[in-house]
Amino acid sequence: MLRHPTLNSMIRVAAATAALAVPGSRALPSHAPGSLPASSTVATPATADELVERLSNAWFARDLEGYLSLWDLESPERRDVEAAAVRQAFAADETQLRVLSGPRPVPGSSRRAVDVQVFNATEPRARVEYWKLLLERRGARWAFVEREVGADVDGLVHLPLDPEAWRVRGVLLRLEDFELRMEDGALFRTSEAVGPTALVFVGRGRVRFSPRPAAEGEQLRQFAGSTNLDRAVKWAFVRLHPDDFEELLDTSRLQLDPDSGRRRAEALKRWNERASRSFLIDADLPRSPWWLLPNQGDALVDFPWKGKRVLTYVLAGADAEDVNLFDRDHGAKICSYPSAGRPERTRGGRQEEVDVLHHRLIARFDPRRLLLSAVDTLRLRLLAPVSTLRLRLHDDFQVSSVSSEDGGQLLFFRVREQESLVVSLGPLVGRTDELSLTVRYAGRHDPTSIQQELAQLFPEPRPAYVEQALLTRPPLVYSSRTAWYPRPAEEDYATLEAHFDTPEDLLAVTGGELVSVRTAQGRTRATYELREPGKYFSAVVGRLEDLGMRQLGEQKVRGFGAPRTIGETRKQMVTAEELLAFYAERFGACPYPVVNHTLAEATVPGGHSPPGLVYVQRRPAALAAQPLPEDPANFSDMPDFFLAHEVAHQWWGQGVAPASYREQWLSEAWAQYSAALWVRHRKGEGAFRSMLDRMAKWARRYDESGPIHLGYRLGHLAGDLRIQRAVVYDKGACVLHMFRQVLGDEAFFGGARSFLERHRYAKATTEDLRAAFEDASGLDLGPYFEGWIYDTGLPTLVWSARTGKTSGGHETTVTVQPRGLPGPLPLEISVRTDEGWNARRVVLDPAGSSWTFESPDPVRDVRINENRGILAETKRVRRLPARPQR
Secondary structure (H helix, E strand, C coil): CCCCHHHHHCCCCCCCCCCCCCCCCEECCCECCCCCCCCCCCCCCCCHHHHHHHHHHHHHHCCHHHHHCCECCCCHHHHHHHHHHHHHHHCCCEEEEEEEEEEEECCCCCCEEEEEEEEEEECCEEEEEEEEEEEEEECCEEEEEEEEEEEEEEEEECCCEEEEEEEECCEEEEECCEEEEEEEEEEEEECCCCCCCEEEEEEEEEEEECCCCHHHHHHHHHHHCCCCEEEEEEEEEEEECHHHHHHHCCHHHCEECCCCHHHHHHHHHHHHHHHHHCCEEECCCCCCCEEECCCCCCEEEEEECCCCCEEEEEECCCCCCCEEEEECCCCEEEEEECCCCCCCCCCCCCCCCEEEEEEEEEEEEECCCCEEEEEEEEEEEECCCCCEEEEECCCCCEEEEEEECCCEECCEEEECCCCEEEEECHHHCCCCCEEEEEEEEEEECCCCCHHHCCCCCCCCCCHHHHHHHCCCCCCEEECCCCCCCCEECCCCCEEEEEEEEEECCCEEECCCEEEEEEEECCEEEEEEEEEEEECCCCEEEECCEEEEEEEECCEEEEEEECCCCHHHHHHHHHHHHHHHHHHHHHHCCCCCCEEEEEEEECCCCEEECCCCEEEEEECCHHHCCCCCCCCCCCCCCCCCHHHHHHHHCCCECCCEEECCHHHCHHHHHHHHHHHHHHHHHHHCHHHHHHHHHHHHHHHHHHHHHCCHHHHHHCCCCCCCHHHHHHHHHHHHHHHHHHHHHHHCHHHHHHHHHHHHHHCCCEEECHHHHHHHHHHHHCCCCHHHHHHHCCCCCCCEEEEEEEEEEECCEEEEEEEEEEECCCCCEEEEEEEEECCEEEEEEEEECCCCEEEEEEECCCCCEEEECCCCCCCCEEEECCCCCCCCCC
């Protein structure tokens, strides 16, 4: 299953949201006309609760006079308006009124307020409204005096397929970079009462897709063998807004097909396969399930691919990258980019509507049965007067309630297969200040294998090795890969108060300070506080022991070890402390003054580094005989490399977060290069250059797979994560080393510190880093970023060296002719004489350069780029035409 944000953003929520039954609410059964109980008009209600009960009874009975008798309105005109609204509801095929909250005082008034949900269905459409009813005492009785209409959704529909079809010959459906040509066949659609929002074509057709960006064309080539898709199809399923139908198709060419019956069985087959996959909501509403209409301008097309595979084209205006092609069943995101006229580089997916400030998360883990139940209270600030919030929460979890201190029980629904929890703010609509939401949920959830969470990924060893090597199961890691707690669709920084409950032999660890831990009645309860904002939170649950805390200045490190890693964990705590100090000298103080370090054994090495937490896996000794395969991230022979990489993520990836998946290199390349700097610090220049050589080898091997700025999508289609690690991690680290040569250490590290300070606890882009580097250096780095980050291709340096005698000794001329340089670059030239090596730093012009060196002794050898300052292929030839020095 692919949780695709594009599909998620296409969900149309009219002014607010559809409704789901809320625990604690009251609802009487809905019914159709003709089955009415006797009139509910009885004696005058003496209490507010009794008045509300009468309201429910009158609605259930569709007793208009009984309903109106509960009101005391200011004028006959007001009564007529109320009567018209209720009469319309009572005329529906089915109607239901649900009381969401009992009478509550209205501040500064003698009135009270009641929140109700009203559902009306007249096939094939339905509508849900949220009303706030105001009531007050009038003499000896209570009466309703005012009704405020709040959130509603009027886009709920059933989608019956019309038995008739159009005959289509040469009819086109054109969307951005996409074309469905229906050459000969039948086009079925939903009924006229709904409008043509869902279409099924069966017959002979053709799909063409030509992504505009070259990088996206390359991704399509890797998937389909060509930069353009041109394929014959026998069917297609389309969703669009009914009002777009005549604009997207030439309706003058549509004629009723008198022989549509012979294709109807095929159309129904495709309908049954595809209709439930798009815009279907799970909600406790009468006559469910219901579908939502796409936004106007949005569209979705499913069409067959090779074998039984189905591809989906989506146009979603709410997303910055609104053009998408993907395979939902196989989780393959093939193309994703902005349509023409939109900015090519954006800060993220969608405009943020909410800022979550704090989570108070109470979670009970039962890892042996993979059960998790939790209550998460989110304190948030609305950034716009919205009527709904969309949160991410894995589909494994069943939500029992969503509530607010200010608004009581709130309405919500789940969008099927999209990990979405859509919450109506109800009485909170229009608020732009801080408020809280409490979400209660539970389910059986198997978190993504930690191997997919690690910075370093390797194949699993054979089962026989695992059984012998591992005495205890590695911890479960609940992380950002699966939405195990509710959070905004776009990652957001927030603080955390976590209360974790586990079986007594297990402990749950997260980022932040361990406030307390106690064991009683067979359970262990640990409380943590992360006082600095984090973009997401993880929980490591396993057989772990608290090993205490080390502190150097303001920085604290607390260790948690598994049964066989306690001694090594204590050693790594010392190393982690040294790493934090080493990075602080270069990048400023660690964003998280308390870092919890956890070490466990597993079949593969690696690590995971959420805010305030560093988790490292080591291989047990029994697996040492089984060598790890060659991999861009396999630096297991380097001391503490995995730990150095993960600790660096506290700055790069957590202190500042990539604004989108395309900016992943701001996290991974910086962590990789930081770890290389640590190796240089501990092992010397030779080890550092060896590491750069290994990174360069992988970068050259996979450079043409796509630019660094493609992020996690590199290797995604091929199912080969080595491509991503080679380009984003290793090539990215080499690029940072080149920037360091261009800028010099002072501007490079000064720009890095400035970038981290400007965007502390926020999301940032490549252009933000470029601005920081340019401010620090005074240079225009545009061409370098274009060539190294946004494009593919590596430079080539063809060079020669000629040596001869002069009257004063010897003269050596070095000539370099480069290809693919984005601008002038520093180059190190090393000349060896009898006295040893002498290195000079020169500037290489993109058009080529020559330099002459004089020495009293004969020159024995010449080398270039020994400091790996340029990620390039170098080729020495016997002779090149010398160029004047520039």
